[in-house]
Amino acid sequence: LESDNFLIRHLKKIKSAEIKEELTLKIKDSSSKEKTAQLMQLKEEMSKMEAEACFPLLGKEELGGILILGKKTSGKPYSKQGLELLQTLTNQAAIALDNARLHQEVKNWGKELTRKVKEKTKELRKSQAQLLQSEKLAGIGQLAAGIAHEIRNPLGIIATSLYYLNEILPKKKEDIKRHFQIMETEINRCESIINNLLEFSRKSTQEIELIDVNQLLNITLSLVEKDLFVKDIKLIKKFHHSPTIKANMDEMKQVFLNLILNATQAMPRGGKLDIATSISKNKRVKIQVADSGTGISEKHLSKIFDPFFTTKAPGEGTGLGLTLVHTIIERWEGTIQVKSQGAEGTIFTIEFPILKEEPSQEGINGPTS
Template sequence: MKKKLRILIIDDDLDHLEITRISLSKQSKDFEISTASSAREGLNALQRRNFDVVLLDYNLPEISGLGLLKQLREKNATIPVVFVTGEGNEKIAVEAMKAGASDYIIKEGAYLKMLPRVIERVYKHVRLQEQLRKSQERYRHLFHEAYDAILLIDSDNYQILESNKQAAHLFGRPESGLNGQSPLSLCDNRCAERFLRALHTARESGAAQLDEFRIIHADGSIRTVEVSLTVVESGGDHILQCMLRDMTEKKILQRQILTSKLRLQALFDGIQDLISVQDEDYNIVMANRKAAQWAHTTPGSLIGRKCYTVYFNRMTPCNNCPISRTMEEKQTHFLETSVADDVLHIRTYPMAGLEGEPAYAIEHIRVVTEQKRLEEQLIHSEKLATIGILSSGIAHELRNPLNIIEAARYYLADTIPPEEEDLHNKLAIIRVNIQRSSKIINNLLEFSRKNNLDRQEVDINYLLESTIGLIEKELRVRDVIIVRSFESNVVCSVNIDGVRHVFLNLIMNAMQAMPDGGELRIHSYVDMENDHVCVEFTDTGMGISEENLKNIFAPFYTTKPVGEGTGLGLHIANSIVLRHNGEITVRSRLGEGTSFTVRLPISGQPEEKEDERVTQVQETQQTFPDLMKIEQGQNY
């Protein structure tokens, strides 16, 4: 429904007032007409309600029409007023227009017929002016309150016509301080020519843009901005609108974001497990460097590929896939699986998307092949330790039967007549094997005896002989020949059990390195120049590659199959020697053999008393003291 125009007629001539009202009502149904017969009545009506147009007669008794017009303009500057004057008063009408009347009409002829058109024209004109005024106000508000700096530049002489608040802030100058200046004076010298070309381009083509443009702040600092130039028309003139967006804070923020991203990426790539993020269709959306190395590619090349194809070379998702279960149940899941020779522990975790709901899954894969192998080796080591304890107990228990056998042999040798040579020969064989058994028991007890850190001065050659005796049978079975090259008086202060363990480990390693038999040369000597005792173990085995040579002293490092080595032997041996302030060195060539050299300082601690020196005779006497007395008495 069309809005009616609310019209107020102010005229002191009641007859003319009524005629005008009736005429307007008949000519248009869109007029809602009110009347006032005096200036006071008219002002009261304007205070009570709003009108769209006022018809104002010049001749009023209390105040002239011009006086009332001025009062109306003071109270309402925008209401359109049509001034009505008599014939011959055109001069008064012109004064009314200057005082603020929207239009005028002279009471002559058929003016009443013209009056509706005048009223509608005036109303539309004033309404358009009001809309234009509001539009201009909005533009001014947008111009001055804009987030970006704006300069209005004359397209002919490139002078700044106007600038907004943000421009003044950007350049560090008062709001009006930029007007009249050349924008080229605000640029860094290295960028002025570039900005001038952009102004020419914008004037010719209508627009231009500059990225990372450098301007000068009032304090002399350089700011980085983005520049956008467009041509706008104003009153027939073409003006260049220059918008500048400060990129200084943005670049700082970008640098901070980039630094944070690089740190997170470094942390992500530094994780030595396989980490990837996948969507519900198993597509990889993010992966660390370790995951890429597993797949023999780069992290970027993994994006968009299926996880089951990358990791497991499959065309379909894996059975019992934890990713699918995590996506369905929104919970963490775990799976242990095998790929080729590797054992994998796979854990998956739900990951929220931008809306806060789980949209991805994090897959954490840890290769636990080595861990599993170490667990098996540790179990094997525990078994060996248990066997050692049992062996010690068995060795103690075997001494009593051997004593009984030796006593019986001695009794038989004493009672059998000398002429029974065959029987005496058999008894001699029994005697030799009893001695051999006692030696084995003695070595076994010494080796399984609880270790301590006490050091004693000992003959290294004796330690070597006793250690060889522990595995003498094994050496014969494996066809390994021991070539001894012992210098005399090779004595130093050491922890006997620890050094015996070192020698045993090196001999065992040499024996295992010669599966088809060979020669193990053991050379002991004194390095007087460096005050060290040295023992070299040189085998004719298969040798060690350079790649493995640098890891042989690392804990749990072994090239033997599972169950045949713990990877701790050389590590422990090296630790023992280091505790003696010594060292173990190694030389090896594939196919030719290996040589280990143990170097121990001669004076590891203050010398022990002479009666504390350990000798082979004392050890033998402690084994079966009673039997030794018997043997010495019978001159066997």
């Protein structure tokens, strides 16, 4: 029955049972035309349903249902006591129904509350972890800056001495030449580590530029193009038309390069490198670097942003790449998230405040290599 059904509206109003036999009597006694018409329609509605009597199930607030009584199998009319008894039963049923509904509501509230608590706890944990990470990095940054300056001087002196030694010693000896080369390479490595360390402590005094993210990604990708080809890595770009952010160009290049290099290093036997840019639902510039490489184990996930954490062989990784990435991103009010999908690879997602609002639209540049 529709809720605007005549019978339902009537039962809601009178809040008591309607019995067909009584209706017939009422019609006979009715003095006004209007009243008769109304009673006739009621009787008709009940006849349509073959109902002898209708009892409203009245809950605390509203009509919870209707109990419809058909003809007795014996064909006899219902007794007055029988009908009264039924009314009592219906009232009890209505109360039970109300209780059941309340119970369900309480249960739903409980569920909703649990969900909300869980959600908030998760948010809190995340922001705590982020805070911890930033504090850790800030501390390391200060320490690193001091040490870096101290080490730079002796390193410079060693490099100069090496230069003079190289001049003095006989050139012909292959062994000597080889060792000089090794020393030079290692000094360069130390210098790059020091430079990276200094990056953490640097305050954001550098110039700010408008950066076309796609363009910078393309420039960065061109640096590793050959590497991708040699390693049999397929590059797939999905670029939004023109995401623009405000940041320092060199720093952003470092961010992209580190993420892309990590991705290629995770795919020594080839795979797929997906680079995507888009405007997120909360109107931020979103950049995703996904690989189909080794993935990151649960155990390592919480450590990858820590300084000097590396799973790579000595000489291959410094463990500073992601630390730097994290610091730079935070400096420009961005966020970074990582999702490892086991053997399926890893997705790094970074988000930056958008410069100006642009309609969300994804342009696809398709695979390029």
